[in-house]
Amino acid sequence: MLVVQKYGGTSVGDLDRIQNVANKVAKTAKEGNDVVVIVSAMSGETNKLLDYARHFSKNPPQREVDLLVSSGERVTSALLSIALNEMGYPAIAMTGRQAGIKTDSHHTKARIDSIDPQPMQQQLKEGKIVVVAGFQGINENGDVTTLGRGGSDLTAVAIAGALDADVCEIYTDVDGIYTTDPRIEPKAKRLKTISYDEMLELASLGAKVMQSRSVELAKKLNVDILVKSSFKETDNEGTLITKESKDMEKVLVSGIALDKNQARVTVFGLEDKPGINAELFNKLADKQINVDMIIQNVGHDGQANVTFTVPATELEMTKSVMQDFENRSNEINYDDSIAKVSVVGVGMKSHSGIAAKAFDTMAKENINIQMISTSEIKISMVIDEKYGELAVRALHAAYELDK
Amino acid sequence: MLVVQKYGGTSVGDLDRIQNVANKVAKTAKEGNDVVVIVSAMSGETNKLLDYARHFSKNPPQREVDLLVSSGERVTSALLSIALNEMGYPAIAMTGRQAGIKTDSHHTKARIDSIDPQPMQQQLKEGKIVVVAGFQGINENGDVTTLGRGGSDLTAVAIAGALDADVCEIYTDVDGIYTTDPRIEPKAKRLKTISYDEMLELASLGAKVMQSRSVELAKKLNVDILVKSSFKETDNEGTLITKESKDMEKVLVSGIALDKNQARVTVFGLEDKPGINAELFNKLADKQINVDMIIQNVGHDGQANVTFTVPATELEMTKSVMQDFENRSNEINYDDSIAKVSVVGVGMKSHSGIAAKAFDTMAKENINIQMISTSEIKISMVIDEKYGELAVRALHAAYELDK
Numbered sequence: 001m002l003v004v005q006k007y008g009g010t011s012v013g014d015l016d017r018i019q020n021v022a023n024k025v026a027k028t029a030k031e032g033n034d035v036v037v038i039v040s041a042m043s044g045e046t047n048k049l050l051d052y053a054r055h056f057s058k059n060p061p062q063r064e065v066d067l068l069v070s071s072g073e074r075v076t077s078a079l080l081s082i083a084l085n086e087m088g089y090p091a092i093a094m095t096g097r098q099a100g101i102k103t104d105s106h107h108t109k110a111r112i113d114s115i116d117p118q119p120m121q122q123q124l125k126e127g128k129i130v131v132v133a134g135f136q137g138i139n140e141n142g143d144v145t146t147l148g149r150g151g152s153d154l155t156a157v158a159i160a161g162a163l164d165a166d167v168c169e170i171y172t173d174v175d176g177i178y179t180t181d182p183r184i185e186p187k188a189k190r191l192k193t194i195s196y197d198e199m200l201e202l203a204s205l206g207a208k209v210m211q212s213r214s215v216e217l218a219k220k221l222n223v224d225i226l227v228k229s230s231f232k233e234t235d236n237e238g239t240l241i242t243k244e245s246k247d248m249e250k251v252l253v254s255g256i257a258l259d260k261n262q263a264r265v266t267v268f269g270l271e272d273k274p275g276i277n278a279e280l281f282n283k284l285a286d287k288q289i290n291v292d293m294i295i296q297n298v299g300h301d302g303q304a305n306v307t308f309t310v311p312a313t314e315l316e317m318t319k320s321v322m323q324d325f326e327n328r329s330n331e332i333n334y335d336d337s338i339a340k341v342s343v344v345g346v347g348m349k350s351h352s353g354i355a356a357k358a359f360d361t362m363a364k365e366n367i368n369i370q371m372i373s374t375s376e377i378k379i380s381m382v383i384d385e386k387y388g389e390l391a392v393r394a395l396h397a398a399y400e401l402d403k
Numbered sequence: 404m405l406v407v408q409k410y411g412g413t414s415v416g417d418l419d420r421i422q423n424v425a426n427k428v429a430k431t432a433k434e435g436n437d438v439v440v441i442v443s444a445m446s447g448e449t450n451k452l453l454d455y456a457r458h459f460s461k462n463p464p465q466r467e468v469d470l471l472v473s474s475g476e477r478v479t480s481a482l483l484s485i486a487l488n489e490m491g492y493p494a495i496a497m498t499g500r501q502a503g504i505k506t507d508s509h510h511t512k513a514r515i516d517s518i519d520p521q522p523m524q525q526q527l528k529e530g531k532i533v534v535v536a537g538f539q540g541i542n543e544n545g546d547v548t549t550l551g552r553g554g555s556d557l558t559a560v561a562i563a564g565a566l567d568a569d570v571c572e573i574y575t576d577v578d579g580i581y582t583t584d585p586r587i588e589p590k591a592k593r594l595k596t597i598s599y600d601e602m603l604e605l606a607s608l609g610a611k612v613m614q615s616r617s618v619e620l621a622k623k624l625n626v627d628i629l630v631k632s633s634f635k636e637t638d639n640e641g642t643l644i645t646k647e648s649k650d651m652e653k654v655l656v657s658g659i660a661l662d663k664n665q666a667r668v669t670v671f672g673l674e675d676k677p678g679i680n681a682e683l684f685n686k687l688a689d690k691q692i693n694v695d696m697i698i699q700n701v702g703h704d705g706q707a708n709v710t711f712t713v714p715a716t717e718l719e720m721t722k723s724v725m726q727d728f729e730n731r732s733n734e735i736n737y738d739d740s741i742a743k744v745s746v747v748g749v750g751m752k753s754h755s756g757i758a759a760k761a762f763d764t765m766a767k768e769n770i771n772i773q774m775i776s777t778s779e780i781k782i783s784m785v786i787d788e789k790y791g792e793l794a795v796r797a798l799h800a801a802y803e804l805d806k
Contacts, residue, residue: 068481
């Protein structure tokens with residue numbers, strides 16, 4: 001088998017942990033597998049370097065920032081390779097450039113354009129474990145670029161795709177994807193498998209295990225991702241993120257997600273004339289504000305009420321955009337004490353009554369639903385923030401996810 | 404003018420010092436100069452990374468060590484570039500690879516094969532200050548190499564040569580080259596100029612300001628080096644290391660050097676047969692032991708006495724090599740409490756009596772001279788270690804270096 005493994009910042013957080021990773025990698029190689037390892041910077045390192053940059057400038061040139069922060073993963077890759085060689089497992093550390101990773105020029109948030117698998121394949125053919133510095137590549141000028149948040153996961157998925165690996169294992173500080181956050185519902189169960197689309201919904205809802213972009217790429221490249229714990233020695237089968245199967249559809253609901261980092265904006269009596277909505281949402285987009293749910297009731301008196309949600313961190317900027325509309329509406333109302341609770345499952349496609357059960361469950365708990373939005377595999381409800389955890393536990397029980 | 408400046412580890416030892424370097428560089432640019440800056444890693448950083456490597460292996464693969472330790476200079480170069488841009492001086496950080504530095508493949512002590520000046524010239528033409536990560540290049544495989552001790556100085560000199568710079572300024576924690584170590588002789592004076600050859604002799608004698616290889620390269624490329632202090636704001640004219648001029652020869656002696664890190668080995672009654680000396684010194688060379696002075700008196704009874712000096716740190720290894728010769732000699736005697744005191748000056752070439760004055764001076768102080776070696780511009784004497792400082796002060800006065 002060709003196995004791609006990725007170890008995140010906490011997994012390589014100190015020298016002993018790097019040795020622990022070396023042991024895991026060696027074990028995988030000893031079992032007869034070809035292994036490519038992608039590593040993050042030691043935890044804290046990237047932030048330390050960013051703090052250094054901010055010491056000199058509030059807005060440092062992003063090309064230089066990339067050169068700066070890319071050094072953290074280089075250090076980890078060299079150290080892991082040294083540890084493996086010392087254990088008698090020939091290994092070679094490769095930078096993003098050496099691993100053939102070409103990106104566009106959007107410094108600090110570059111996209112991978114292509115990966116030349118040849119240099120890595122050559123090293124594997126020579127019997128070496130390949131250790132790649134994650135999070136980075138080079139652009140067409142040969143400048144170092146970095147891939148932004150979750151960049152090392154993205155490196156791992158892209159390399160797994162380029163090498164046609166059998167599996168892409170993501171080692172992290174949790175041991176898989178759960179039916180919901182175990183800190184909210186201790187009865188939450190680890191899922192054995194989950195589809196790309198379900199994982200995408202969960203990721204976009206704040207499940208921090210995998211970033212959406214890595215899951216999207218895995219779906220596109222048809223790469224199986226196995227999320228496992230870096231620290232558990234036994235009972236560490238993890239969760240497989242893979243393409244949807246008939247089997248999965250038998251399961252009604254895979255998980256319940258809670259996102260408390262949203263804020264609601266309601267515009268009462270917005271002028272009901274063509275183009276005003278487009279103007280509103282274009283202005284928000286211009287400021288890179290991420291609008292999530294939108295609801296509009298067209299009024300019968302030539303006026304409309306529009307409600308939408310934005311990340312709570314972007315509420316202040318949203319308020320400044322909304323000033324333009326104060327004279328063109330009756331009232332604008334803001335609420336950052338909301339929560340979005342979501343029910344996710346590919347089974348919804350082939351089963352009816354899932355939404356009804358969600359609404360029933362909320363009613364039984366006397367929780368008022370402020371907004372609803374649905375997709376083929378998801379129902380999201382905006383409720384008062386203080387009921388967030390209660391709603392999660394109630395839904396978790398209603399769909400029998402603890403069984 | 405095209406000015407190349409190099410700042411060492413203590414000069415960029417923390418963020419405030421990097422800002423101080425940025426101020427100096429900006430000042431040089433403001434005066435109308437094109438500037439290329441070479442930076443070391445922040446002091447302590449390279450050793451920290453080497454300690455990390457040694458945590459995993461006593462003998463880590465040197466290719467991986469180079470990838471590891473090269474990150475320190477990349478960080479500094481990016482930070483300095485960020486600081487300069489923030490001050491309104493367009494700057495660009497370049498790695499060894501980006502600066503066109505090609506080396507051989509002797510990892511951790513590579514030699515520079517060539518420098519392609521075009522990428523740096525292009526940036527200078529665009530009005531930018533070029534900030535190069537010192538100490539590193541790439542080999543023909545594209546692997547990162549490092550240049551060993553004094554590698555950033557070497558980078559600076561080589562770049563100054565490749566760009567045909569007007570001067571190569573080396574900023575360090577001393578303000579120039581002195582007639583002798585001011586900690587030994589407070590009357591020591593800073594030299595305004597010194598020739599490459601004199602500097603080479605002083606460097607090989609333990610003057611730590613410049614490594615021999617950088618001075619050799621400067622001589623070969625005819626690069627003027629100006630050694631200055633990073634920290635002094637006024638009275639910081641430094642010392643110019645340059646090619647020999649008629650003027651210099653008027654000065655009898657430029658400096659007195661003291662090296663206490665030597666050990667003496669004397670072999671009494673070594674078998675006097677052809678090839679035995681070659682065998683002895685070949686065996687020492689095989690172990691990379693650096694033999695400095697050698698004296699041999701051919702005996703009249705078919706036996707010879709051989710005396711040589713080695714670095715004190717290599718004495719233990721020398722003893723193990725010498726075991727092979729214990730049966731082939733009468734006695735082998737070791738002494739690590741010796742000092743080598745040297746008088747250096749290009750003026751010696753055209754003046755006589757310099758050596759005689761040195762021996763006289765020792766005699767007046769009742770210091771016994773154990774070994775003598777001379778070159779065209781140097782007289783070295785091995786004496787008892789405890790007289791080292793006294794000898795330096797006496798010679799400094801005898802040649803009137805305090806005048």
